[in-house]
Amino acid sequence: MNPDIHKLLRLKRYEQPTQDYFERFLDEFQERQRAELLRQPTWSLLWERMTDTLGNFHVPRLAYAGVAAAAVVLSAIILVTQDGRSPAGPSLALNDPRPTINVLPPGNGDVRLPVSSRSEFPPHYVLEARPVSYESPYSF
Amino acid sequence: MSRLTVFSLCAALAGAVQVSPVGANPAGPPQSRAADDSEVAEAIESAVSEVFQATAPSVVRVESDDELGKVSGTGFFADAAGTIYTLASVVGDGLSVAVTRGDQRWSAKLLTKDPRSGIALIKIDDAGATPFLEQGDFSEIKPASPLVVVGYPFDHDLSPSFGVVGGLDRQSQGKFFTTTHIRANIPVQRGQGGSPVLNLDGEVVGVLVSGIEDGAGCFVLPIRAAEKVRDDFARFGDVRHGWAGVTVHEMPVPVKGSRMVIDVVDPSGPASGQFRSGDVVLQVGDVAIREPEDALDASFFLTAGDPVEVRIARGEEELTIPFTPAEHPLDKKGELQALGPGPGSLLAP
Numbered sequence: 379m380n381p382d383i384h385k386l387l388r389l390k391r392y393e394q395p396t397q398d399y400f401e402r403f404l405d406e407f408q409e410r411q412r413a414e415l416l417r418q419p420t421w422s423l424l425w426e427r428m429t430d431t432l433g434n435f436h437v438p439r440l441a442y443a444g445v446a447a448a449a450v451v452l453s454a455i456i457l458v459t460q461d462g463r464s465p466a467g468p469s470l471a472l473n474d475p476r477p478t479i480n481v482l483p484p485g486n487g488d489v490r491l492p493v494s495s496r497s498e499f500p501p502h503y504v505l506e507a508r509p510v511s512y513e514s515p516y517s518f
Numbered sequence: 519m520s521r522l523t524v525f526s527l528c529a530a531l532a533g534a535v536q537v538s539p540v541g542a543n544p545a546g547p548p549q550s551r552a553a554d555d556s557e558v559a560e561a562i563e564s565a566v567s568e569v570f571q572a573t574a575p576s577v578v579r580v581e582s583d584d585e586l587g588k589v590s591g592t593g594f595f596a597d598a599a600g601t602i603y604t605l606a607s608v609v610g611d612g613l614s615v616a617v618t619r620g621d622q623r624w625s626a627k628l629l630t631k632d633p634r635s636g637i638a639l640i641k642i643d644d645a646g647a648t649p650f651l652e653q654g655d656f657s658e659i660k661p662a663s664p665l666v667v668v669g670y671p672f673d674h675d676l677s678p679s680f681g682v683v684g685g686l687d688r689q690s691q692g693k694f695f696t697t698t699h700i701r702a703n704i705p706v707q708r709g710q711g712g713s714p715v716l717n718l719d720g721e722v723v724g725v726l727v728s729g730i731e732d733g734a735g736c737f738v739l740p741i742r743a744a745e746k747v748r749d750d751f752a753r754f755g756d757v758r759h760g761w762a763g764v765t766v767h768e769m770p771v772p773v774k775g776s777r778m779v780i781d782v783v784d785p786s787g788p789a790s791g792q793f794r795s796g797d798v799v800l801q802v803g804d805v806a807i808r809e810p811e812d813a814l815d816a817s818f819f820l821t822a823g824d825p826v827e828v829r830i831a832r833g834e835e836e837l838t839i840p841f842t843p844a845e846h847p848l849d850k851k852g853e854l855q856a857l858g859p860g861p862g863s864l865l866a867p
Contacts, residue, residue: 501581503672503709504591504608506728509737510636511693516781516810517765518817 562680565718569666570678572720575649578602579618579670580626580640580712584610592669592713593617593640594722595650596748603725603744604712606631606638617642632747632757634696634818635739636727639751651714654721656740659700661685667704667726667736669713679704684735688811697818700724700738707733746819760820760843763787766799768810773798774831778810788844794832801829822846 418426432442573594580593580602591608595601602617609615612628617640624642631638642648660683667679681704688698702715706729713726715738724738750757763784769777780797783789799807802816803826820826822845829838 499587500673501588501590503707504589504605504711505706505708505733506605506607506636506711508690508693508730509695509699509727509739510634511690511695516767516813518762518813518820 565664566666566678566680569716569718569720570668573651573668573714573716573722574676575619576651577619577668577670577676577714580604580608581616581618582608582610582612583614590670590673590709591711592709592726594668594712594714595648596639596744597650598647600642600645600648601629601748602626602640602642603714603748604638604640605725605727606633606636608712609638609640612638612640615640630747630751630756634757634759635743635747637725637739637744637747639748651716651722652720653741653745654717654719654723656723656742658717659683659686659723659740664718665700665702665704665723665738666716666718667702667706667710667713668716669706669710669726671707671709673709679706679710681705681735687737688814690730690737694811694814695737697743697815698740699727700740701730701735702738703735705733706736743818746821750821758822758845760817760822760824760826761787761846762789762817762820762841762843764789764793766810766813769798772808774800774836776800776807776809776831778807778812780830786847788842792839792841793828793830796832798831799828800831800836802826803828 576595578593578595579590581588581590583589589608589610591605593602593604593608596603609628609631612631615626615628617624617626622645624645626640626642629639629641663683665681665683667681668676669679671677681702684701684703686698687701688695690701700715700723704715706713706726708729710726711728714722715724715726715736717723722741724740725744726736727739728737730736747757763786764780765782765784766778767781769779771777773779776798778799780793780795780799782795783793799813801807802813803819805812805816805819807813807816820843822843825840825842827838828841829836831837
């Protein structure tokens, strides 16, 4: 064997990573794996997970297209039906019991609730978390 | 509070904390110990009740409407003309402020707000001569001094709280206050912001500005600091904090008792040409300087346009220099209020 290589191998024999390296190895590996994962767009991640999950059921790939098309058609039917209904239909936004906010004309610069509605809310009782304070006292 | 009550309270407290003789049972005989505790409790109850009864007519609930809804806090009359101390955070934009006391209700107008101390002054006009609180001596406040807070917690009636002074602080957890505050070990609740903090003579010694640890204690702005705001308003129609335009740093070794040395003098500031880098500041007005944090107390009580004497050490010399602080440059532009609390927002231009 080449004496230089022999010397190098002898040196390497004593080159041991510290204990800290082994303790952190798994953490670092997982951090990097996660960082790599987060670089992908969300839709790509979702698609990947969905295909993985469905792949476990051994469904032919063409069947996905059929299911997706059926879902789109169903959604469209539901949306069209909802659109044609009267305001009395079930709608969270329309039936929201919260009072509306009256925005006054520009120039007043004030956004206020109607007095009758505001009186329904309990007041905010004041007790600050700390006195007015600053970072540095070294300038005045 | 009558002298008799003060005497009985002191006597009872002294009796409660007296040192037992060596070898004696430190708890004392159970019956006499219980009698002592009972006397202490009665004395405290009597003292707090007396302060509460005497000051209650001067304490009011302050309510305002801002864009987020109704805000409620406490305030108290500072004079017979209906001027009320409360917190800037209670009055909000000041467009709709009301004051209530029992069944009485007045609308109030905002006189001024001081973002530097958090104090606001409001006034009611149609209440006739109002009862107001006498002011106590801040120099008598020290750790363990008993204090009473009288305020409106939540939507409850006027309530007293009792405790003692924990200390006099200029900072908490790395954040510096605008001036020395009283840290009081008195439990407080929301709604009591702006309450008067009273000594056992019923004199107001400060304004409750914040809680500590969810109301387990509180910070109190000394009444002399609130009075600085009221005086400025009476003289100028607004608060006029003085500005020197100097930056200081701390020396490792004190010179003539002070570690505060001038680092930079702003060439556009009023101190330019009068002070130099390296001057050691010994006293500003009535405030003796020992460390840079003393600048907080020194600067808070400066008023723009009011001359003040500053004593410095320059080399071997000791000089007294008359100096007139100016208005803070950001204050002139009206930007000071917009800054609010933040890194060096008021103290550093």
